[in-house]
Amino acid sequence: EDQVTQSPEALRLQEGESSSLNCSYTVSGLRGLFWYRQDPGKGPEFLFTLYSAGEEKEKERLKATLTKKESFLHITAPKPEDSATYLCAVQAGGTGANNLFFGTGTRLTVIP
Amino acid sequence: GAVVSQHPSRVICKSGTSVKIECRSLDFQATTMFWYRQFPKQSLMLMATSNEGSKATYEQGVEKDKFLINHASLTLSTLTVTSAHPEDSSFYICSARVGRGFGETQYFGPGTRLLVL
Numbered sequence: 716e717d718q719v720t721q722s723p724e725a726l727r728l729q730e731g732e733s734s735s736l737n738c739s740y741t742v743s744g745l746r747g748l749f750w751y752r753q754d755p756g757k758g759p760e761f762l763f764t765l766y767s768a769g770e771e772k773e774k775e776r777l778k779a780t781l782t783k784k785e786s787f788l789h790i791t792a793p794k795p796e797d798s799a800t801y802l803c804a805v806q807a808g809g810t811g812a813n814n815l816f817f818g819t820g821t822r823l824t825v826i827p
Numbered sequence: 828g829a830v831v832s833q834h835p836s837r838v839i840c841k842s843g844t845s846v847k848i849e850c851r852s853l854d855f856q857a858t859t860m861f862w863y864r865q866f867p868k869q870s871l872m873l874m875a876t877s878n879e880g881s882k883a884t885y886e887q888g889v890e891k892d893k894f895l896i897n898h899a900s901l902t903l904s905t906l907t908v909t910s911a912h913p914e915d916s917s918f919y920i921c922s923a924r925v926g927r928g929f930g931e932t933q934y935f936g937p938g939t940r941l942l943v944l
Contacts, residue, residue, distance in 0.1 A: 749932070758833075758920045758935035759871070802870065806931075815861075815922075815933055817870040 717742045717807050721818035728793055728825050736788040736801055736821045744808030748786050749815060750779050751802040759802055762788075793825045829855050831923050833936035840911055841944055847907045848939045850921030856901035857923035861933060862894070865918045877904040911943045 718741045728734055740748065747766050751759035763772045765781035772779050776797065778789040788801055800822045804815040830853040840846050850860055858879045863871040875896055876884040883896035893915075895907040908915055918940055922933040 747931075751935070756918075756938070756940070758831075758922075758938045761932060761934055764930075764932055814873055814876075815871075817872075819870045 717805065717816050719803055719805055719816055719818035721801075721803050721821050723821060724819070725822045726824070728790075728823070730794055730825055730827050731792045733789070733791045733793070735790070736823070738786040738788070738803030738818055739784060740786070740803075740805050741784075742805050742807040742816070746806040746808045748781055749804040749806070750777075750786070750788055751804065753800045753802055753820070755800075762801075790823070793823075795825045795827050798823055798825045829853075829923065829925050829932075829934040831921065831934050831936040833921055833939050835939060836937060837940040837942075839942045839944065842912050843910055845907055845909045846911055846941060847905055848919055848921075848941075850904045850906070850923070850936055852902045852923045852934075855923070855925060857904075857925070858901060859924040860898060860904040861922045861924070862896060862904075862906050863920045863922065865920060865938075871920060874906075908941065911941070913943045916941055916943045 720739045722737045747764050749764050750762040753759045763779040768783045770781050776791050780787045800820040802820045804817045832851045834849045860877040862874045864874050865871050873886050874889045877896045877898040879898045885891045898904040918938050920938040922935045925932050
């Protein structure tokens with residue numbers, strides 16, 4: 716059964732304090748792993764797609780990496796505006812391959 | 828990135844009434860759109876896949892007669908919650924698929940907050 720687990724559930728950081736969010740997954744044939752940012756009361760905003768182990772992508776203070784079992788979202792020197800819930804989703808290669816299967820997210824709070 | 832809009836952004840209705848939510852792809856055509864539901868502090872749960880010109884595909888446990896989906900054009904999908912009840916109160920989010928197969932991405936709308944009294 717496809718499974719996505721994100722940790723920690725919540726993370727509080729001081730401004731400038733770098734950290735990483737984890738997304739562990741078990742899927743039958745990974746087609747893609749997606750990271751989204753969701754602000755309260757808003758829809759998810761697309762950040763990255765990763766397709767194969769060893770792949771890395773960066774955007775401003777965010778860097779996503781992928782292994783065969785997990786993905787990390789590294790946040791370097793975060794700012795208060797980085798506060799949001801970060802969602803990880805996987806797309807499997809089996810039946811229902813259209814679907815994105817989401818984790819429950821990590822709620823990040825960056826304190827000034 | 829691709830832009831997806833939803834209307835209305837929030838709606839309050841009485842129990843027993845029907846509510847229609849629109850999802851539009853603004854700067855691209857989307858043959859496939861998705862409808863999700865999200866309860867407070869929970870993640871997104873896929874309700875159905877909406878395909879232009881054909882019937883929607885519903886996830887297990889989602890009542891197709893209660894959540895009517897129409898994808899009549901390449902830029903518009905609608906979700907109608909029929910005979911809404913308080914337990915249908917939730918945050919409904921649509922997404923549109925860009926690309927096909929390897930490299931495809933889903934872009935999400937801003938969501939619709941439904942409150943059924």
